[in-house]
């Protein structure tokens with residue numbers, strides 16, 4: 001029976017969903033949304049705050065400031081509230097409304113930048129704002145998730161060993177990349193312990209994290225409008241880029257089976273099933289990491305009007321086909337999919 005005193009003292013690290021009955025592959029989804037911050041970012045936030053406390057850069061009168069598309073903002077608000085720090089989250093219009101409200105409910109402040117940067121994203125604008133704040137007042141402490149080694153170290157210490165202890169015979173690991181903290185922490189751990197695990201990084205089309213052309217991205221969390229400073233591609237065996245349409249289809253396919261996950265989970269699972277479809281997977285054990293759950297995406301990924309406005313009628317129709325309420329549904333009440 002876990003009994004805790006602080007919200008960041010609890011994290012479920014050993015929950016995996018077996019996706020074989022949904023997708024037909026031996027693919028296990030590591031669920032990182034079961035903690036009070038609701039996402040994998042709790043780990044990075046904890047590690048970065050503790051290390052800033054240890055090195056003396058974070059003091060009782062400090063004001064934490066961070067650029068976040070949402071989940072790190074929630075995790076830092078929670079830790080700040082628990083430890084008595086002030087926190088300002090700098091985000092952009094793609095941040096979900098519920099995430100913004102959560103940060104404010106936890107007593108922190110949110111600043112939303114409006115201008116696009118030269119890569120067509122908001123990251124450059126967010127970082128400029130944070131830099132200007134820090135230059136204006138030395139009480140501001142920027143943990144800088146994009147460059148802070150505590151970000152990847154959190155996953156080296158926790159996420160990777162949690163996977164390895166549950167799947168000692170793991171063959172392939174699929175990890176979505178935003179700051180690349182999760183990716184680098186896991187990749188470094190499996191390399192260090194000489195485990196023959198293929199590391200597949202997952203990015204979204206329109207992100208320039210691994211090169212490629214910048215483009216519109218509407219789902220927050222995964223992908224970057226710059227190269228992640230933490231990324232060392234020598235640890236990555238392969239990169240798969242996923243279209244947002246595929247992300248949305250995969251999210252809805254999981255939701256039809258009762259698993260409501262966030263947008264990046266749809267992206268990572270879409271990449272994983274695509275990879276597994278292209279390989280001989282008879283003896284392959286694969287794990288994908290689900291960074292959060294779906295409630296923060298009810299007004300985006302799971303909302304018909306949002307989907308229609310951004311992706312058109314065809315997207316809405318194709319999702320409807322998978323609904324058990326539709327005559328031509330691919331899902332039968334028994335849970336079996338109809339063969340076409």
Ligand SMILES: Cc1ncc(COP(=O)(O)O)c(C=O)c1O
Pocket residue numbers: 039040041071072176177178179180181182183220221222262264291292
């Ligand atoms: C929803 C979501 N997707 C993807 C990621 C990518 O993680 P990272 O920044 O470690 O690359 C995160 C990180 O929290 C996330 O919250």
